[in-house]
Amino acid sequence: MSSENSTGRVSARSKRADALRNQQALLAAAAEVFVASGVDAPIRQIAAKAGVGTGTIYRHFPTRADLVTAVFRHQIEECAEAGSVLLAAADSPFIALRQWIDLFVDFLVTKHGLADAMQSDSSGFAALHRYFLDRLLPVCARLLDAAVEAGEIRAGTHPYELMRGIGNLCIGGGDPQYDPRRLVELLLCGLQRHPSE
Amino acid sequence: MSSENSTGRVSARSKRADALRNQQALLAAAAEVFVASGVDAPIRQIAAKAGVGTGTIYRHFPTRADLVTAVFRHQIEECAEAGSVLLAAADSPFIALRQWIDLFVDFLVTKHGLADAMQSDSSGFAALHRYFLDRLLPVCARLLDAAVEAGEIRAGTHPYELMRGIGNLCIGGGDPQYDPRRLVELLLCGLQRHPSE
DNA sequence: GACAAAGCGGAACGATGTTCCGGATAGTAA
DNA sequence: TTACTATCCGGAACATCGTTCCGCTTTGTC
Numbered sequence: 001m002s003s004e005n006s007t008g009r010v011s012a013r014s015k016r017a018d019a020l021r022n023q024q025a026l027l028a029a030a031a032e033v034f035v036a037s038g039v040d041a042p043i044r045q046i047a048a049k050a051g052v053g054t055g056t057i058y059r060h061f062p063t064r065a066d067l068v069t070a071v072f073r074h075q076i077e078e079c080a081e082a083g084s085v086l087l088a089a090a091d092s093p094f095i096a097l098r099q100w101i102d103l104f105v106d107f108l109v110t111k112h113g114l115a116d117a118m119q120s121d122s123s124g125f126a127a128l129h130r131y132f133l134d135r136l137l138p139v140c141a142r143l144l145d146a147a148v149e150a151g152e153i154r155a156g157t158h159p160y161e162l163m164r165g166i167g168n169l170c171i172g173g174g175d176p177q178y179d180p181r182r183l184v185e186l187l188l189c190g191l192q193r194h195p196s197e
Numbered sequence: 198m199s200s201e202n203s204t205g206r207v208s209a210r211s212k213r214a215d216a217l218r219n220q221q222a223l224l225a226a227a228a229e230v231f232v233a234s235g236v237d238a239p240i241r242q243i244a245a246k247a248g249v250g251t252g253t254i255y256r257h258f259p260t261r262a263d264l265v266t267a268v269f270r271h272q273i274e275e276c277a278e279a280g281s282v283l284l285a286a287a288d289s290p291f292i293a294l295r296q297w298i299d300l301f302v303d304f305l306v307t308k309h310g311l312a313d314a315m316q317s318d319s320s321g322f323a324a325l326h327r328y329f330l331d332r333l334l335p336v337c338a339r340l341l342d343a344a345v346e347a348g349e350i351r352a353g354t355h356p357y358e359l360m361r362g363i364g365n366l367c368i369g370g371g372d373p374q375y376d377p378r379r380l381v382e383l384l385l386c387g388l389q390r391h392p393s394e
Numbered sequence: 395g396a397c398a399a400a401g402c403g404g405a406a407c408g409a410t411g412t413t414c415c416g417g418a419t420a421g422t423a424a
Numbered sequence: 425t426t427a428c429t430a431t432c433c434g435g436a437a438c439a440t441c442g443t444t445c446c447g448c449t450t451t452g453t454c
Contacts, residue, residue, distance in 0.1 A: 015400090015401095016399095016400060016401065016450080016451055016452075017451075018400095018401070018402085018451070019400075019401060019402090019451095022401085022402085042440080042441065042442085043441080043442065043443085044440095044441085044442095047403095047404095052402075053402060053403030053404050054403080054404070054443085055401095055402065055403055055404070055405095055443095055444080055445080055446095056401080056402055056403070058442095058443065059401070059402080063443085064442070064443090116316070119313070119368055119369050157383075158379075160374055160375065161374070161376065161379060161380060162380075164369070164372075164375050165375075165377075165380040168365045168366050168368050168369070169362055169365050169366065171316050171365050171368065172316050172361070172365070175361075177355070177357055177358070178357065178358055179358065180362075182355075183358060183359075183362040183384065185387075186362075186384050186387035186388060187380065187383050187384055187387055188387065189386070189387030189388075189391070190383035190384055190385065190386030190387030190388075191383060191386075191387075194386070194391060213419085213420055213421075213431060213432065214420070215419070215420070215431095215432070215433080216420095216431080216432060216433090219432085219433085239410065239411085240410080240411065241409095241410085241411095244434095244435095249433075249434075250433060250434035250435050251411090251412080251434080251435070252412095252413080252414080252415095252432095252433065252434060252435070253432080253433055253434070255412065255413075256432070256433080260411090260412085261411070261412090
């Protein structure tokens with residue numbers, strides 16, 4: 001079914017066997033290197049671990065960011081799909097929102113430097129950024145809307161701003177003195193409707 | 198009075214006239230280039246604008262971060278000093294805290310990419326990061342303590358975490374769809390004591 | 395088994411931060 | 425004024441990136 005290549009999706013059609021093997025090897029190697037050295041690890045290191053030349057990487061993933069996107073794609077997908085599930089299962093929309101944000105934060109924090117790389121507009125990570133937004137923004141928006149409608153949080157918060165803010169807060173999670181989760185929690189508190197005011 | 202060089206302080210003793218001239222020219226050029234192209238601007242560009250060679254930069258500022266630190270040093274100082282003034286003048290410690298944070302945010306947002314560069318532990322901006330902390334952390338801590346003591350905000354917030362979080366939120370301020378100030382405001386709301394709970 | 399298309403490897407390119415060193419220069423002493 | 429030296433300067437050179445390019449290899453097919 002369909003190629004839809006260059007960003008890491010299925011692509012099972014009309015490719016040579018060795019090409020497919022290399023693509024898989026690259027994805028596996030990249031995943032390994034990313035957890036070991038962060039998403040800023042040199043391309044050459046990934047190529048070496050996969051046992052291929054640097055040119056081969058660019059044949060499969062036109063740019064560094066495309067490789068990163070491909071590696072994390074299914075995890076992003078899982079996070080997106082969790083949105084509906086949580087909204088249906090939780091006792092209230094706000095609880096669902098909080099749980100979903102927990103998931104989102106976990107995802108960002110456990111990947112070394114993913115949040116760092118995604119926000120800084122340099123390094124051409126725009127593709128990853130866009131994919132993140134395309135997939136997760138609607139989910140976040142739906143959860144926010146539901147919580148607003150339930151009267152649990154104040155209206156007027158832009159989903160994009162919230163997601164970006166949370167993403168930013170997750171930068172530098174390696175520091176033991178800095179726990180992004182506490183600040184995200186603070187943000188959520190600020191989001192809630194206050195009786196006074 | 199003392200040299201105390203390599204980070205941009207006074208250093209008026211025992212230096213050749215041309216060396217001093219170049220250092221001044223570099224600071225001026227760097228300041229200009231930073232506002233034009235952000236703090237990530239290439240060293241060579243700054244050297245060219247100052248009319249010196251790249252080696253000359255490293256003679257005066259051992260590393261890129263030292264140059265950045267030197268350029269912004271007096272502004273950081275101003276921000277630090279504003280803390281006491283605001284605390285003495287404002288109607289309440291929380292108001293002072295909010296005003297001070299406004300100042301802090303303004304500082305970060307108006308320098309293109311300053312916040313970006315400072316947080317990411319790569320690029321060896323550790324020196325800048327430390328200077329920021331050394332100078333501003335005590336101020337933030339004092340404001341926080343005062344607000345806690347006045348019963349305006351919840352206790353238990355670590356000053357370092359708060360400053361770092363705010364710094365993180367200021368990353369990517371160039372995006373018209375993302376206003377760090379709104380999120381910082383949300384954070385402050387979350388900090389306030391809630392009647393319920 | 396031959397052959398074209400697809401794919402591969404790694405040298406090469408351009409950009410970056412940083413180091414190095416031969417030569418210029420400022421300050422000083424005669 | 426003229427030497428002389430410690431200091432400083434300029435930019436070539438080095439290491440490390442991401443990325444591109446191209447001659448050679450491999451694969452699938454007839």
